[in-house]
Amino acid sequence: MDKIMRYQKLLTLFMLLTLLSGNLPANSVTGFNASLRVGDVSQSSIARRIADAKGIFQTNPRAVVVIDLPAGTFDLSTGTQGNGTIDVSGVQPGPGGWLIFRGAGATRTILTFNRDFTWIYGRNAHRVAFQNMQMTGHKPTVSQGHVVSVSRGKVVLDIQPGFPSPKQIFNAGRVGPWHGRFLRQYTNDRINPRMIHDAVIPVNTQVAWATTQQLAGSRWQMNLINPNEVAPYHRGDLIGIKSKQTGNTYFFYQSSDITFDHVQWKVKSRGVFRGGTSRVTFSNCRVDRSDPINGQTQCLSTPDGGPQLGQPDDAPTTGHRVENCVFVATGDDSVAFFKASGSVSNCRILDSFARGILLYQSPNVRLTDNEVVRCPILNML
Numbered sequence: 195m196d197k198i199m200r201y202q203k204l205l206t207l208f209m210l211l212t213l214l215s216g217n218l219p220a221n222s223v224t225g226f227n228a229s230l231r232v233g234d235v236s237q238s239s240i241a242r243r244i245a246d247a248k249g250i251f252q253t254n255p256r257a258v259v260v261i262d263l264p265a266g267t268f269d270l271s272t273g274t275q276g277n278g279t280i281d282v283s284g285v286q287p288g289p290g291g292w293l294i295f296r297g298a299g300a301t302r303t304i305l306t307f308n309r310d311f312t313w314i315y316g317r318n319a320h321r322v323a324f325q326n327m328q329m330t331g332h333k334p335t336v337s338q339g340h341v342v343s344v345s346r347g348k349v350v351l352d353i354q355p356g357f358p359s360p361k362q363i364f365n366a367g368r369v370g371p372w373h374g375r376f377l378r379q380y381t382n383d384r385i386n387p388r389m390i391h392d393a394v395i396p397v398n399t400q401v402a403w404a405t406t407q408q409l410a411g412s413r414w415q416m417n418l419i420n421p422n423e424v425a426p427y428h429r430g431d432l433i434g435i436k437s438k439q440t441g442n443t444y445f446f447y448q449s450s451d452i453t454f455d456h457v458q459w460k461v462k463s464r465g466v467f468r469g470g471t472s473r474v475t476f477s478n479c480r481v482d483r484s485d486p487i488n489g490q491t492q493c494l495s496t497p498d499g500g501p502q503l504g505q506p507d508d509a510p511t512t513g514h515r516v517e518n519c520v521f522v523a524t525g526d527d528s529v530a531f532f533k534a535s536g537s538v539s540n541c542r543i544l545d546s547f548a549r550g551i552l553l554y555q556s557p558n559v560r561l562t563d564n565e566v567v568r569c570p571i572l573n574m575l
Contacts, residue, residue, distance in 0.1 A: 244282060251286065251287045259293050260294045261295045267306065277445075286318065308441075309335055325457070329457065341433060350414070364405075376403065376547065377433050377434070379433055382430070403435075436525040438526075443465045445468070447469035449469075462496050463500050464498035464502065466502045468508055470511060474501070477517050495524060501529060504532035506554060528569070545569060551571045553572065557573075
């Protein structure tokens with residue numbers, strides 16, 4: 195009996211060491227060393243739990259620490275902790291260690307952030323994962339309306355009932371020749387508006403607008419950046435309106451092994467990995483439209499794109515994976531690789547305002563079994 199007991203203990207120890215060894219993706223972790231529960235979810239309570247996790251890693255660098263977020267809708271829109279609402283900078287468990295933020299599911303744990311701030315920030319963060327939750331913004335970021343008239347440098351729209359006015363989504367903080375404010379035409383469909391796709395000659399391209407003014411009630415004039423441009427629209431056309439906000443849903447710098455698993459984004463979706471951040475994984479994630487307004491489905495889900503792995507001036511990065519994800523009607527590139535390598539597999543990308551997949555000097559990205567609809571894959575060598 196003693197030999198059997200010793201064997202069982204050794205087997206348990208072997209299984210634990212196997213689990214905690216190597217560089218496992220967070221969605222493969224089924225056990226943990228510490229569970230830190232957050233009852234009253236707030237910026238300060240999450241910050242305290244991150245500090246607790248750092249303390250655990252100091253004494254047990256191989257620990258897998260799970261910060262458990264309960265079911266519910268939680269307002270995190272009132273400010274920031276450090277450089278982001280959730281700041282995981284300096285989280286550095288040892289090999290095999292992880293910090294995992296785990297919700298109760300994308301329809302059950304909903305975190306509401308300020309649309310103008312960076313939601314998650316990490317500098318020198320390693321082996322951090324977010325699982326089973328929804329992240330959304332506290333105010334709308336997109337709108338839409340029907341064309342009343344088109345003239346040189348102007349488009350007049352009747353904003354659909356219940357949708358925000360162009361002024362409400364206007365972001366004065368974005369300056370420069372391109373402000374991230376564009377118009378584009380969609381099918382006039384209440385249930386599933388789809389981007390007008392020009393199979394041969396691209397007519398329905400992005401039309402840049404600079405300012406807006408209310409004419410009367412829900413009627414607004416969109417003043418184009420190019421005062422001589424005549425938008426290719428006709429009376430009654432349904433037009434989606436986007437205005438990029440400041441901040442990002444996530445921003446990681448000089449980090450590694452960052453995972454998002456079963457996470458859903460609404461209202462805002464752009465995130466950036468810079469400074470050599472490698473081995474980023476998106477698995478079973480979604481970007482979706484918010485709920486219909488007065489029975490009308492939104493043309494756009496967000497005013498911006500999805501994950502941006504690197505930027506044009508960054509050093510090359512490796513080991514990225516985007517798998518089993520769905521991106522619906524993002525306001526910019528749904529997935530973008532910049533001087534990066536990795537894979538995009540089994541993803542469904544619909545009606546991106548820009549490109550479905552952008553590969554910038556990233557010839558070693560493997561594309562496998564993806565469905566990309568009404569938006570291009572652009573490979574810029």
